[in-house]
Amino acid sequence: MEQSLNQDIEELSSTFERMMRPHKAKYAYPRPATPTPQRIPDSLTASGIVGHTMDMPSRMRAIKVFNVMLARLWRRRCAEVCDLHELVRKYQSKASTMRDDLFLRNKMICKEQRRCDRLEMELRQVKYAAELSSQGCVTIENALNVVRRKEAKLRRDLRAKTQECSNFAELLNVTKTEMFRELTKFRQCAQELAEQQRQNRILEIRNAELEDELLTLKDRFQSQHDDIVVAVHLKQEKIDEAYETLKGYEEELAELELKHNELLKENNGDAILQEIGKMERKIGMVRYVICFINTRRWRLLRASWPNFKCIAYEIVARFLDYILNSPLSMPTLPVTSVGIYLTVMLLIGALY
Structure with a gap:
């Protein structure tokens, strides 16, 4: 559009230049000189002078020449008028074109102005958004620095965890090796366990048999226990009698x-000394047994009796069974020794 406007301006300038140049006639007649105001009166005066002097034919020729000159001037002026009308039409068309172009340019200028205003508003918004973005960039940069520090920390943690994982991998390999070794041991132990279970089954069967025997023995033991309780009461009475006998022995001692003191004073008999020594040993044994079964120890024994009940019953049962089934052949002993032995046996029986 600017190029077309420049072309129109150049065309107008060229047209004005043509108008400023002298017009060239369409015909090949020589152009007479333009009469000046000073020369016209001279020609009039000359014609007036000639009119007075010229004859009619000369005057007719002069008028004819003058008419030819007027016609030539008229044709030239008509050509100039036509040129001027054509130039006016061109100027009008150019003016309308330029007016349209000017209207379009004004419209485009207004449009561009509005566009500039809109772009200016957008530029302000963009500047404001850029400021916000710059602030956001600062915030993001700070956050990015924090994230980088966290990343560095996480990288350090990752290296530590990687080292730890490698250590765990080595430990896993060692553990797998140990696990395979332990699995081998486990298979061996499983075989041994199967063997032990088989033996345990055999032992359970044996245990069941022994439990049956134990129940049988318990029944026997209960019956024997009843007999022993009765015997204990009898032996308690015998213990009381043994206490009385022991007191008699002490008095006799x-x-x-x-008497020994008297005999020592009299003759110091060896036989009596030996007999007295034997009596002292026997009496000491009886005292030890009596001291062992005193009241406090008897109470402690009674308190702990339920714990040792089965063992005590078994021992007493075996002892009585042995005594009853295979009695001992007692050698010939003095009466005093026999009494002491009987007392000890009664005390032992009363204890159990």
């Missing part, structure tokens, strides 16, 4: 000691 005291008398014997008095």
